[in-house]
Amino acid sequence: MSDPICRDLSDILRRHHQDPTRLIQILHDVMAVEGWISKTTITELSRALGLPRGQVEGVVGFYSFFLPEPSGQFRVLFSDNITDEHQGSRALLRTLAEALEVEPGQVRADGRVKIGLTSCTGLCDQGPALLVKGRAIGRLTPERLSVIAGLIESNTPIEQWPPDLFHVESHFWRRDLLLSTPCDPGAAMRALEARGSAATMAELGRSDLRGRGGAGFNTAAKWTACAAAPGPERYIVCNADEGEPGTFKDRELLAHYAHQVIEGMTIAARLVSAQRGFLYLRAEYQFLIAPLLAAFAERRSQGLLGPNILGISGFDFDIELHLGAGAYVCGEESALLESLEGKRGIPRNRPPYPVTHGYLNKPTVLNNVETFLAAAQIALHGAEWFCAVGTPKSRGTKILSVAGDVERPGTYEFPFGTTIRAILDEAGAKGVQAVQVSGPAGMLLSASELDRKLAFEDVPSAGSVMAFDQSRDLLGVTQNFVRFFAHESCGFCTPCRVGTTLNRQRMDRIVSGHGTRHDVEDLESVARLMRASSHCGLGHFAANPVVDLLRKFRPKVDRRLASLEVLPSFDLDAALGPARELTGRDDAGAHLSEEGP
Amino acid sequence: MSGKKLRVATTSLAGCFGCHMSLLDIDERLIDLLELVEFDASPLTDKKHPGPCDLALIEGGLCNAENVHVLRELRKQCKILVAVGACAITGGLPAQRNNLDVRDCLRSVYLSGPGLAGGGLIPNDPELPLPLAQVHPLHDVVKVDYFLPGCPPSADAIWQFLTDLLAGRTPALGHGLIHYD
Incomplete structure (x- = not known):
């Protein structure tokens, strides 16, 4: 495909008064028309808005929903919050990919569809959820997915899809x-x-x-x-x-x-x-x-x-x-x-x-x-x-989003000072193993901490409460959270950019059974460094899931370690494979053992 | 400080000996150092296999099977193992081959390179160590106790590091010693 300029660019620019502060709104309009943002469009935008080309390209590259290359007529993004994962989103993603015969992460050969993951889409009370062409669909089931697959296969314009697919429920x-x-x-x-x-x-x-x-x-x-x-x-x-x-x-x-x-x-x-x-x-x-x-x-x-x-x-x-x-x-x-x-x-x-x-x-x-x-x-x-309700330091009430392993996920307003246990009881949580309050950047409470109170001075919350019952793997929960932060780090400062990725690699190793005590020590020291030296709150809090897991559920982590010693982080003998192949050698010196000499 | 001298081993794996040169750059302080330490296996002593040591200073990363053997032997023999310089810590310059297939490297050097029009042979003598698929930093294979950064670390950084360690202090390089531009 050549590099076409956006068809309606002059209309779009006129609608936004060629105002450079409206660049992100302009790019949304380009995405709506073309589905992606071409190099020529970027050049033309920078000229029309009087911005350096690099700045426009930088904005396109920064935001997940702006695409610098064609990504299929229908871009399907499954919400990747831990609640979606627990509700079976990964299996549903594979189901849709198989139905549409497309490899996740790849555009189908005919350019029709691409399937991937995105950070939490905010439909945790009616998950698993996805976005298709930016439109939210919740309550995913194999049946609903087969409807979606049919609509994509028949190339039905999204405006003509059955409206009930896009119905967003409300649960106060x-x-x-x-x-x-x-x-x-x-x-x-x-x-x-x-x-x-x-x-x-x-x-x-x-x-x-x-x-x-x-x-x-x-x-x-x-x-x-x-x-x-x-x-x-x-x-x-x-x-x-x-x-x-x-x-x-x-x-x-x-x-x-x-x-x-x-x-x-x-x-x-x-x-x-x-x-x-x-x-x-x-x-x-x-x-x-x-x-x-x-x-x-x-x-x-x-x-x-x-x-x-x-x-x-x-x-x-x-x-x-x-x-x-x-x-x-x-x-x-x-x-x-x-x-x-x-x-x-x-x-x-x-x-x-x-x-x-x-x-x-x-x-x-x-x-x-x-x-x-x-x-x-x-x-x-x-x-x-x-001030009639609340605590002396936290007046009034807090509005919460309660999700995860509860019978009634949805929105709840509670006076500050309410215990976490009372909140979970009201939502119908059973067999609670742990609860994540205020999202991945917040805190993980173990079942023994449920009498702590919702309040700025005890357990503060920006709104989220996610309950995990005894059947959930808390290491998997932490892995989901550190993956989220590695994806969302803006990349500006090194402690956060590198630290979030180190955390993800270490957690992946531990969860897959290849971790060592050395990995745990590294997680702890990276967490300290990120908290002390990141540029903003994202980096300060991004290691919280790891820190809380290690502090409150250490035996769960230790049980998953492959060794308390340092092990090679790659397969040493396999690393000699290519050279063995070319030299035709298979003597003792052409091999390396996994354990030392 | 006790009267007993510290036993120190040093080696260069996939490195350029630049870090060893930087160690020699501590100049007349070498004389002070020799009052405090005794070199075991090291290019400075030409002793090939280390005995029990207090400290191993290792420059260079891991590019072949022999590097792995030498490193593991040192890890076994020493109490404190230090990755010295960029190659030991990250793979460094040799790791630039990591985005190439090692088979292509070998083929282009021994089979298809300039002057090899008549064909060649990839050396297969069992005496020669085989190259790893990729170049790795030391901590990918053994526990590393300290990382002494720089390419090479300056003589002052090495001196500061050693004197800290000899005095029993946790080594700490101040701003000036890890500032490179």
């Missing part, structure tokens, strides 16, 4: 303070106007609301710092790049509580005097684009978004939807900002923090979906209402 199993108290569109903003901005900020301060994305920074302190930062332009950014494997509560919040989230963003805009906002949505959640755009439009028509909000002159604020492109690291706030500016998602040096130097280096409030939702409710109902 427990609603507490935030999710059961009504908040009609505009109500919280009217409460803000009635109370006044200063008093509302004070109320938010008294609520002691902490960021729900995981770090737990005080929200009022963040907003106050942004309001105090010099300069006329400020931005509000909602982080909906929910990439932590096992987490899907933001998906549910945006599907069913979008107005409250947008209301929270608008309140932030009012309090810090921002006029533009972004909602950064992970590309895996394409099915949320239309409902979110509809919610924006509805609010504009109600005078709750756009110019002169609530009829107040000068209260102007609007929100753009920005789609990610399959990079976990963009959930880190400064990487997200880079991505929002149309660049590779490489985390920035901090400080300065986004509150003073955020989007386009302007003061920016960046919070998680759930934080904005909580802020809206606090503006409406007040700090006292919010």
